[in-house]
Amino acid sequence: MVKQLLFGFAFLLLSFTAPEEYITRQGTVTFFSYTNVENIQATNNQVLSLFKPNDSAIAVSILMRAFVFEKSLMQEHFNESYIESDLYPKATFEGSIIDFDPSFEGEQTRIVKGDFTLKDVTMEREIKVKITKSETGYTIEGDFNVSIKDHNIKVPGLLSPNIAETINVSFNFQYEPYEN
Amino acid sequence: MTNRKIVIIGIVLGGLLLGVLGIGMFGVKDTSRIKTKAKLSTNELLDRTTNSDSLLLNDYIEKAIEVTGPIKDITTKDNKTTILLHGGHASKLVICEMQTNQNKYMDQLSKGDVVNIKGVFKGVLLDAILLNCILIEKNNNG
Structure with a gap:
């Protein structure tokens, strides 16, 4: 009887233990370039991110070719001239959330500090994020600015009025437990 | 003249x-107008992401390929449907973001259906990613 009770208790404990790792395979990253000449927007809905709440750790991997533009010519310029996706296929972010409380139900605003790498240039960044815990997982959303000069993105003189020097990047990741 | x-x-x-x-x-x-570079099962494609054949995948980048496998999940975001196919790899999937003109066929699909999908191969993160996908064939019997 005692054995059965202990087994039942252990089973219940395991059932209620929160997963250690969460994943999104379909995170969204959108960037905006605002200029007087034209506004350019592209979205990538297939961004990979892993989140370990107990370690406050977050990792993001973005396939640059998976950004979708309104005009295919823009997409071609982006991949071939600006980002050089053949040479630098991914952008990545690895960081940790400062003062994050994984047990807090609901919404909390925190700073994520980490390394953002684009075109082999790594910059340390502090990004303000909104973290929401739900029954099924976590949502992390926020935005930050990227200077194209910082990442060696060269725009031909003729096109420079069309591309902003600072690009706004927004993201929304909806995580679910990772059963790997 | x-x-x-x-x-x-x-x-x-x-x-x-x-x-x-x-x-x-x-x-x-439209992907239906692009010549198919290769026809693979989800297992064949995912095998190439993990073994020494991974360099072969570079030949497929920005090319249209056909992939056949069972549906693990179907998701929708911003009027775009994505079909996730699985194979013999526990944690790896083939992610196919469908062209918006394919939305009309999505109601006919369910988890477990085996489908043949053509899309433009973009590369690999954890999963293989295809965009601008179109449904070629569906087989309920799997």
């Missing part, structure tokens, strides 16, 4: 130029 012939040639050339520019400036080429 008469003036009339010059005008007709001008109109034809102008139309061709606008057509070429139109695809580049305003739209994305």
Whole structure:
């Protein structure tokens, strides 16, 4: 009887233990370039991110070719001239959330500090994020600015009025437990 | 050459130029019009992401490939449907973001259906990623 009770208790404990790792395979990253000449927007809905709440750790991997533009010519310029996706296929972010409380139900605003790498240039960044815990997982959303000069993105003189020097990047990741 | 012939040639050339520019400036080429580079099962494609054949995948980048496998999940975001196919790899999937003109077929699909999908291969993160996908064939019997 005692054995059965202990087994039942252990089973219940395991059932209620929160997963250690969460994943999104379909995170969204959108960037905006605002200029007087034209506004350019592209979205990538297939961004990979892993989140370990107990370690406050977050990792993001973005396939640059998976950004979708309104005009295919823009997409071609982006991949071939600006980002050089053949040479630098991914952008990545690895960081940790400062003062994050994984047990807090609901919404909390925190700073994520980490390394953002684009075109082999790594910059340390502090990004303000909104973290929401739900029954099924976590949502992390926020935005930050990227200077194209910082990442060696060269725009031909003729096109420079069309591309902003600072690009706004927004993201929304909806995580679910990772059963790997 | 008469003036009339010059005008007709001008109109034809102008139309061709606008057509070429139109695809580049305003739209994305329909995947059904792109030649298929390779036909693979989800297992074959995912095997190549993990073994020494991974360099072969570079040949497929920005090319249209056909992939056949069972549906693990179907998701929708911003009017775009994505079909996730699985194979023999526990944690790896093939992610196919469908063209918006395919939305009308999505109601006919369910988890477990085996489908043949054609899409433009973009590369690999944890999963293989295809965009601008179209449904080629569905087999309920799996």
